[in-house]
Amino acid sequence: MYDAGIPACVLLSKADLLAPADRDRALAYVGGHIRSDLGLELPVHAISIKPECSGLLDKWLDSEILPLYDRHAELARESLNRKIGALRLGVEAALQARVKRSGCGLDESKVRELETDLRTAAGRIAQARTGCLDRTDALRECADDLVRTAAGNLVDAWGLGASAPAEGFLKDKLEQAAAQEAARIVSDIGEAARYAGSVLAKASAAMGIENRPEQDELLDVLKNMPRFDLGNLELAVGPSAMASLLGRRWAVRRVERRIGAQAGNQIADAVGIYARVLQAWVRKTFGELQERFDSYAGAYRAQLDRLARPEEVPK
Numbered sequence: 001m002y003d004a005g006i007p008a009c010v011l012l013s014k015a016d017l018l019a020p021a022d023r024d025r026a027l028a029y030v031g032g033h034i035r036s037d038l039g040l041e042l043p044v045h046a047i048s049i050k051p052e053c054s055g056l057l058d059k060w061l062d063s064e065i066l067p068l069y070d071r072h073a074e075l076a077r078e079s080l081n082r083k084i085g086a087l088r089l090g091v092e093a094a095l096q097a098r099v100k101r102s103g104c105g106l107d108e109s110k111v112r113e114l115e116t117d118l119r120t121a122a123g124r125i126a127q128a129r130t131g132c133l134d135r136t137d138a139l140r141e142c143a144d145d146l147v148r149t150a151a152g153n154l155v156d157a158w159g160l161g162a163s164a165p166a167e168g169f170l171k172d173k174l175e176q177a178a179a180q181e182a183a184r185i186v187s188d189i190g191e192a193a194r195y196a197g198s199v200l201a202k203a204s205a206a207m208g209i210e211n212r213p214e215q216d217e218l219l220d221v222l223k224n225m226p227r228f229d230l231g232n233l234e235l236a237v238g239p240s241a242m243a244s245l246l247g248r249r250w251a252v253r254r255v256e257r258r259i260g261a262q263a264g265n266q267i268a269d270a271v272g273i274y275a276r277v278l279q280a281w282v283r284k285t286f287g288e289l290q291e292r293f294d295s296y297a298g299a300y301r302a303q304l305d306r307l308a309r310p311e312e313v314p315k
Contacts, residue, residue, distance in 0.1 A: 045059065118301060147259050178228035218292055
């Protein structure tokens, strides 16, 4: 029940059915049986999707889920640093030999151009990181906007004669709306990664360096993005003949109020948790992107610095 040094945990679902005192006894009971029957010491967490029990989810998230992102990033950094150390020695030796033989044939203006490109790429990564973190912050406050969009979609579906249950339809639309926000973040990261990769390819080609990133190598950081999941959504919302007479705007406002009254807190809590998890993923992803870029750019900058001062190159 252990994987890669990361301990598992046990979840006690539907904890809202238990009183706080009974919940504590249930946690102790489950933990005791795991310890006696399996010989494992595992944390047991009570969870519930009910809005009034959102604190249980927050506690589980803070103690078990978010630390995994930090640990993953730490392991990735350690692995990458080891590779960078070995790579730097080989690249520096190769660059020294190449500079001695030919000087790469770059004039001063081209050297300055490549240096500027590398600085620009690094700046765009930093700018994209700030923008994506701002998007996750904004997502925390957009639960009402998601509900409004989903309500409009439901009213439009009714207008076209749809008869699907409102719960499933609204759940899908809310999750799609959150996914669109996440897709914008992925797009921003991908754009920064593609630009940085093109700059590295240009610099390595100009200097004749064989050590260059593979095509789309920097895009490999885009993996394991968390998905928004509302869980079970219990709603009683249906079309209204009066709403059809008063127009779409009134009908949307009516559905929006119904959703807010019945599941507003649950939706807001789910969006807030997702925004926190997504922000942790953004930080980890940009950390990996920056390290991959620097592993190549550092060697290229060293070479460009030597070319800018040829009199300092050893004979």
